[in-house]
Amino acid sequence: MTSQTPAARTDTPRPIFDDEHEAFRSSFAAFVAAEISPHYVEWEEAGIAPHDLYARAGEYGFVGMAIAEEFGGGGTSDFRFNQVIAEELAAAGIGGAGLGLTLHNDITTPYFVEYLNDEQSHRWLPGIASGELVTAIAMTEPGTGSDLAGIASTAIRDGDEYVLNGSKTFITNGINADLVIVAAKTDPTQRHAGVSLLVVERGMSGFERGRNLDKIGMHSQDTAELFFTDV
Structure with missing residues (x-):
């Protein structure tokens, strides 16, 4: 049985992304390098990433991108930002802790955005957008x-x-x-x-x-x- 290393990333721009996506990519890659990678082995051994990882991601706009700006979100339905997050987590070899973040952004947030009434929106969306509510x-x-x-x-x-x-x-x-x-x-x-x-x-x-x-x-x-x- 042989070990394999991930394929090298390419810096060749892809036409589906524009400059805003690439700036977002650079910011998120820096966040992963500073906030996730140094602790990842420790979290894997503990069997859980810390709850405040989501709030730290929220400080930089890496959760709740699809939530309206009035509730503290990014105000965009552009799923390419979600794709950038998934790609950068994969490039860094982050599995478990990253899956929790992508589930929060990709799977659950759309339900809240689509179906909450006004009272529920004011009660929950700010916390989802800030990462304080996982x-x-x-x-x-x-x-x-x-x-x-x-x-x-x-x-x-x-x-x-x-x-x-x-x-x-x-x-x-x-x-x-x-x-x-x-x-x-x-x-x-x-x-x-x-x-x-x-x-x-x-x-x-x-x-x-x-x-x-x-x-x-x-x-x-x-x-x-x-x-x-x-x-």
């Missing part, structure tokens, strides 16, 4: 994997509230997350049509975290079990 999305379950039609978690309407019960596993950012988008059945008689998304906040009664799961790789990407009991 986000996750909880779909996978112990008994059903990622088959959303077969999930067992339920959120049943009780007056003005939904009461959430169930468990999730293999949830990226599960330990660090302050806001978790949870897929649950609001109509258990239906399959796909009965699934809804609810936001659970850190500290809500009945919301507990289980193990930070051990994995073959990407150790600094916290991957957790989550439990919801009458939340």
Whole structure:
């Protein structure tokens, strides 16, 4: 078995990027070199990157690019900035801690941008844009994997509230997350049509975290079990 080194990066400009993207790339590459690479082995051994990594990234505009400027975001829907972040993390050999950042930017932030009402936007978007609120999305379950039609978690309407019960596993950012988008059945008689998304906040009664799961790789990407009991 032989070891391989990553292919050398090229400095040849690519036509899909303009000068603004390349300036963003230089800034983010410097951030990775200063804030992530020196600590990465330590984080891999610990099995988690620090929560404040997101806030440090937020100080430089490396999270929440798609969030409106009025909430402290970058105000752009240009996904090429997300691509630059992914490329520079890969170029530096950053896996686990980087996956947490890209999930926050690429997967969860679009849900918040698209679906929040005005009150929720003012409550959550500034923290998501600053990195002070780390986000996750909880779909996978112990008994059903990622088959959303077969999930067992339920959120049943009780007056003005939904009461959430169930468990999730293999949830990226599960330990660090302050806001978790949870897929649950609001109509258990239906399959796909009965699934809804609810936001659970850190500290809500009945919301507990289980193990930070051990994995073959990407150790600094916290991957957790989550439990919801009458939340």
